[in-house]
Amino acid sequence: MLPFxxxxxxxxxxxxxGFISAMWLMVFSGNYAYxxxxxxxxxxxxxxxxxxxxxSIARDIGDSGGGILGGILSNYLPxxxxxxxxxxxxxVSYGANWLVVAQIIDPLPYWAMAMASIGTGACISWMNxxxxxxxxxxxxxxxxxxxxxxxxxMGLSGAVFSILCSTLFSNSPAAYLLMLVVVPNVFCLxxxxxxxxxxxxxxxxxxxLERSSLVIFNSIASMxxxxxxxxxxxxxxIADNSAYQWLSVSVLLGLITAPVVVPPLLLLKKLExxxxxxxxxxxxxxxxxxxxxxxxxxxxxxxxxxxxxTSETPVPNTVSVNWNNLEVPLLTPLPESHHxxxxxxxxxxxxxxxxxxxxxxxxxxxxxxxxxxxxxxSPKAGVLAAVELGTDTPTVSLLWKWHYxxxxxSLFCGCGVGVTFNNNLGQVGESLGFTSVxxxxxxxxxxxxxxxxxxxxxxxxxxxVAGVPRPAWMGVVKVPMIVLLLWLSTGSVPSLYVGSLIxxxxxxxxxxxxxxxxSEFYGLEHFSTNFVLTVTYQVAGSYFFSTMAGYxxxxxxMSQGDLTCYGSECYGTTFKILALLLTIALxxxxxxxxxxxxxxxxxxxxxxxR
Numbered sequence: 086m087l088p089f090x091x092x093x094x095x096x097x098x099x100x101x102x103g104f105i106s107a108m109w110l111m112v113f114s115g116n117y118a119y120x121x122x123x124x125x126x127x128x129x130x131x132x133x134x135x136x137x138x139x140x141s142i143a144r145d146i147g148d149s150g151g152g153i154l155g156g157i158l159s160n161y162l163p164x165x166x167x168x169x170x171x172x173x174x175x176x177v178s179y180g181a182n183w184l185v186v187a188q189i190i191d192p193l194p195y196w197a198m199a200m201a202s203i204g205t206g207a208c209i210s211w212m213n214x215x216x217x218x219x220x221x222x223x224x225x226x227x228x229x230x231x232x233x234x235x236x237x238x239m240g241l242s243g244a245v246f247s248i249l250c251s252t253l254f255s256n257s258p259a260a261y262l263l264m265l266v267v268v269p270n271v272f273c274l275x276x277x278x279x280x281x282x283x284x285x286x287x288x289x290x291x292x293x294l295e296r297s298s299l300v301i302f303n304s305i306a307s308m309x310x311x312x313x314x315x316x317x318x319x320x321x322x323i324a325d326n327s328a329y330q331w332l333s334v335s336v337l338l339g340l341i342t343a344p345v346v347v348p349p350l351l352l353l354k355k356l357e358x359x360x361x362x363x364x365x366x367x368x369x370x371x372x373x374x375x376x377x378x379x380x381x382x383x384x385x386x387x388x389x390x391x392x393x394x395t396s397e398t399p400v401p402n403t404v405s406v407n408w409n410n411l412e413v414p415l416l417t418p419l420p421e422s423h424h425x426x427x428x429x430x431x432x433x434x435x436x437x438x439x440x441x442x443x444x445x446x447x448x449x450x451x452x453x454x455x456x457x458x459x460x461x462x463s464p465k466a467g468v469l470a471a472v473e474l475g476t477d478t479p480t481v482s483l484l485w486k487w488h489y490x491x492x493x494x495s496l497f498c499g500c501g502v503g504v505t506f507n508n509n510l511g512q513v514g515e516s517l518g519f520t521s522v523x524x525x526x527x528x529x530x531x532x533x534x535x536x537x538x539x540x541x542x543x544x545x546x547x548x549x550v551a552g553v554p555r556p557a558w559m560g561v562v563k564v565p566m567i568v569l570l571l572w573l574s575t576g577s578v579p580s581l582y583v584g585s586l587i588x589x590x591x592x593x594x595x596x597x598x599x600x601x602x603x604s605e606f607y608g609l610e611h612f613s614t615n616f617v618l619t620v621t622y623q624v625a626g627s628y629f630f631s632t633m634a635g636y637x638x639x640x641x642x643m644s645q646g647d648l649t650c651y652g653s654e655c656y657g658t659t660f661k662i663l664a665l666l667l668t669i670a671l672x673x674x675x676x677x678x679x680x681x682x683x684x685x686x687x688x689x690x691x692x693x694x695r
């Protein structure tokens with residue numbers, strides 16, 4: 086039996102079974118689902134909009150605070166324990182909301198509902214922490230595309246649950262919450278059993294296989310996103326038809342389960358690659374396998390075309406190699422003359438080949454772990470060079486790194502703008518004269534999905550090709566954000582269509598790029614806690630910018646003598662302020678790009694050396 090042994094098959098199966106289970110977990114995580122039952126919760130509890138917003142903030146606090154706790158625990162506990170605990174928290178938290186909305190029990194006190202909201206946020210955060218932590222370790226050479234795919238699947242979760250609920254339960258909020266009690270937690274337990282750490286790609290062939298497989302997975306996810314978006318543009322006469330609704334759910338579930346066909350195709354491709362490799366090394370007549378353990382390798386292959394000259398010492402026609410006892414890969418030695426072979430003997434050549442292999446492995450170790458052999462970066466990098474970038478950095482130490490605050494503020498501005506625009510999209514549309522903003526929500530979601538998919542793949546490609554720092558792409562996507570915010574501030578109706586799509590796209594890019602950037606800047610050893618600390622920018626940005634937008638909106642509405650504001654002035658000032666802050670963040674992205682160039686040049690060289 087040649088290279089692809091049973092142990093490798095087991096690793097291959099665990100790797101892709103866990104990957105698919107993680108995709109399903111993200112699709113059914115229940116993220117972005119709060120809006121679908123918040124109105125029913127408000128009515129049953131008898132609370133005003135401010136108190137309802139308080140429950141939403143409590144959910145965000147659970148997302149951030151629970152994420153930090155989950156990140157710390159993930160450094161000490163197995164992934165299956167974290168995911169099982171997340172399932173238990175989700176069951177209790179969503180269960181409390183379901184019992185109240187379904188009026189099975191009397192409404193709980195406000196503080197208890199706030200705790201339940203914190204639990205729902207923590208549940209999703211723990212799922213995300215495990216998935217992203219394992220993905221950047223299992224796919225170290227493709228961490229950008231993998232992170233983008235998982236983030237994109239997570240963004241589809243609310244829409245998937247909405248379609249299922251509208252078809253199966255006629256948009257019942259209680260039934261919607263019951264699905265959140267059951268479905269995410271079932272897939273959480275499935276991922277706990279299947280999604281485990283596995284060795285990352287160690288050869289160029291395995292890396293190429295990963296890339297081709299991710300193309301297939303991204304294609305399936307893109308078809309799912311386009312299908313979901315197309316449902317919002319159908320005439321109501323078709324969309325309300327019962328037969329069509331069941332057909333749409335069947336197609337939806339078919340696209341969600343489609344990834345299961347990819348691993349068998351990958352296995353066939355890998356076996357075909359192995360067969361072709363063997364065919365190149367040996368022709369059928371040159372292979373002698375009396376017991377399928379020993380093969381005869383022609384010395385003519387070792388000689389690499391050297392002319393055989395007459396010698397006093399006969400040269401054997403074959404070299405026996407026992408595959409069961411083979412401990413190092415069989416390497417083809419450098420060409421030598423027949424006299425040299427006769428004089429030194431095959432045993433000496435094999436010893437030198439093994440020594441050469443050890444030296445090459447040491448060189449690769451130095452390339453991958455430069456701090457163990459030389460200074461991390463050349464002194465020529467300049468005074469702005471952050472020599473600690475690329476090394477494992479404890480979470481507490483981040484608070485003493487100036488470049489961490491630069492990264493955090495850039496994300497605070499960029500992602501905070503995206504979240505604020507999405508949260509206020511209803512009021513923005515209303516101020517410009519729209520009675521329904523569903524089309525703008527769909528455009529934002531569609532752009533958000535493709536931003537998450539594309540940013541990971543594009544940034545990874547340019548790292549391999551030219552060593553382009555990933556923070557450069559954070560600056561690139563901020564340019565259209567600034568232009569569109571200034572356009573939106575004029576009150577132009579077309580700007581809302583274009584802005585919804587493009588701002589969704591740029592927001593998806595930013596929330597995806599942060600995952601590989603944190604792992605590349607500060608290492609994998611403390612990635613869990615480093616990541617969840619960093620993503621607090623989303624809560625901070627959302628709270629700060631949403632509060633500012635609400636204050637300016639209410640002040641303008643009062644000047645019009647109403648609680649509802651109409652006209653471009655409702656959000657005009659807000660959009661101009663956001664554009665100014667994004668301009669500052671763009672300058673900071675340029676700074677991050679400069680100081681990280683040595684790091685990404687090293688990553689490029691490491692990839693090219695393989």
